[in-house]
Amino acid sequence: xxxxxxxxxxxxxxxxxxxxxxxxxxxxxxxxxxxxxxxxxxxxxxxxxxxxxxxxxxxxxxxxxxxxxxxxxxxxxxxxxxxxxxxxxxxxxxxxxxxxxxxxxxxxxxxxxxxxxxxxxxxxxxxxxxxxxxxxxxxxxxxxxxxxxxxxxxxxxxxxxxxxxxxxxxxxxxxxxxxxxxxxxxxxxxxxxxxxxxxxxxxxxxxxxxxxxxxxxxxxxxxxxxxxxxxxxxxxxxxxxxxxxxxxxxxxxxxxxxxxxxxxxxxxxxxxxxxxxxxxxxxxxxxxxxxxxxxxxxxxxxxxxxxxxxxxxxxxxxxxxxxxxxxxxxx
Amino acid sequence: xxxxxxxxxxxxxxxxxxxxxxxxxxxxxxxxxxxxxxxxxxxxxxxxxxxxxxxxxxxxxxxxxxxxxxxxxxxxxxxxxxxxxxxxxxxxxxxxxxxxxxxxxxxxxxxxxxxxxxxxxxxxxxxxxxxxxxxxxxxxxx
Numbered sequence: 001x002x003x004x005x006x007x008x009x010x011x012x013x014x015x016x017x018x019x020x021x022x023x024x025x026x027x028x029x030x031x032x033x034x035x036x037x038x039x040x041x042x043x044x045x046x047x048x049x050x051x052x053x054x055x056x057x058x059x060x061x062x063x064x065x066x067x068x069x070x071x072x073x074x075x076x077x078x079x080x081x082x083x084x085x086x087x088x089x090x091x092x093x094x095x096x097x098x099x100x101x102x103x104x105x106x107x108x109x110x111x112x113x114x115x116x117x118x119x120x121x122x123x124x125x126x127x128x129x130x131x132x133x134x135x136x137x138x139x140x141x142x143x144x145x146x147x148x149x150x151x152x153x154x155x156x157x158x159x160x161x162x163x164x165x166x167x168x169x170x171x172x173x174x175x176x177x178x179x180x181x182x183x184x185x186x187x188x189x190x191x192x193x194x195x196x197x198x199x200x201x202x203x204x205x206x207x208x209x210x211x212x213x214x215x216x217x218x219x220x221x222x223x224x225x226x227x228x229x230x231x232x233x234x235x236x237x238x239x240x241x242x243x244x245x246x247x248x249x250x251x252x253x254x255x256x257x258x259x260x261x262x263x264x265x266x267x268x269x270x271x272x273x274x275x276x277x278x279x280x281x282x283x284x285x286x287x288x289x290x291x292x293x294x295x296x297x298x299x300x301x302x303x304x305x306x307x308x309x310x311x312x313x314x315x316x317x318x319x320x321x322x323x324x325x326x327x328x329x330x331x
Numbered sequence: 332x333x334x335x336x337x338x339x340x341x342x343x344x345x346x347x348x349x350x351x352x353x354x355x356x357x358x359x360x361x362x363x364x365x366x367x368x369x370x371x372x373x374x375x376x377x378x379x380x381x382x383x384x385x386x387x388x389x390x391x392x393x394x395x396x397x398x399x400x401x402x403x404x405x406x407x408x409x410x411x412x413x414x415x416x417x418x419x420x421x422x423x424x425x426x427x428x429x430x431x432x433x434x435x436x437x438x439x440x441x442x443x444x445x446x447x448x449x450x451x452x453x454x455x456x457x458x459x460x461x462x463x464x465x466x467x468x469x470x471x472x473x
Contacts, residue, residue, distance in 0.1 A: 098420055321409035
């Protein structure tokens, strides 16, 4: 197996262990071929565990970091209603992060370790959250485009072969549809407002369009892990397939908004029956992913600050719990 | 557009990529040690030395008349906090009328490796199902 750094499997296996490994692999293969689900205590290949752990923890980190670009507008939301909605949405993102951390934990990684990796700048998260939110209309564009792309990506993940991941995704997808609709509504209202408001909405769509397409990951011929993930039934569709579907949906919806997508190359290919879009700047994607996006250091710094400033609360809660337990024992 | 006090308002064009290397790694841990010692604030030790909150499994009764069903898990220092956290995490949309939290370590489960033998006994006992009895087909109310 390519990597075994997550399980302490000794290099040399005894015949007995080899037999157990072989039986485990056979069982695993059967479950996957039946399109059934793997559960935490099942035997699984080390590489499967590693792939899932990477994907789920990155996904969790994305939800947690994703709170920041939107939290940026809570104090400046245009009305009390919008403020309440935005707070509910940011709270949902926290919830999604927690569901996913729980799922990742079932693979044997501690939550503290994941948090450490994130605030040490070692863990990756979706590149989209490293872009700044400079106007209120960005709340609309994030909901409509970014959450829209996320839903497109996440609906098939509800059927991921790893049970805890699929279950977390079901819960998340249920909640995401509110996110996308509220974003759409923000844009629609701005679009029907004054010319300046409409321009603000268009500007936000222009800025978030390409980064949201890049959320689906690199093109298929440059996505080394995709094939294996699909063979394991973790991913169900390729990056390009999902991206093309997303473009098709956005083309329809942007008309209702009375806005345009900043891409003159969008067309429906009658031959392949797929939507096509203009070229994307994959160098920018790689730069942002490598930590050189507009807000990378700010996002991680803020998370670290929150985590460390909250340490005394977590410690106090433990101390209180300990004291209460002692009292109970004494009584 | 310069919204009041927006820390993310662009110093440069928004689409411009910051070519500077991230400063995150360089400032590791320094912020915690330089803080004034007011209140029970952060001590010099890192987050890894904190006592970890234990894991709880959460069960939610979605409405009266139904059983509690496993919803997920969370970390909390004690049962009271676990309940509050569970409420915030698993019932933000009226998903429940009652919650159970159980320390994960208190749950015993069957061994997944012996699932074959453990669940063997009902196999081959089709006669425990109503569908086994076919002679009564077509007879009403049976």
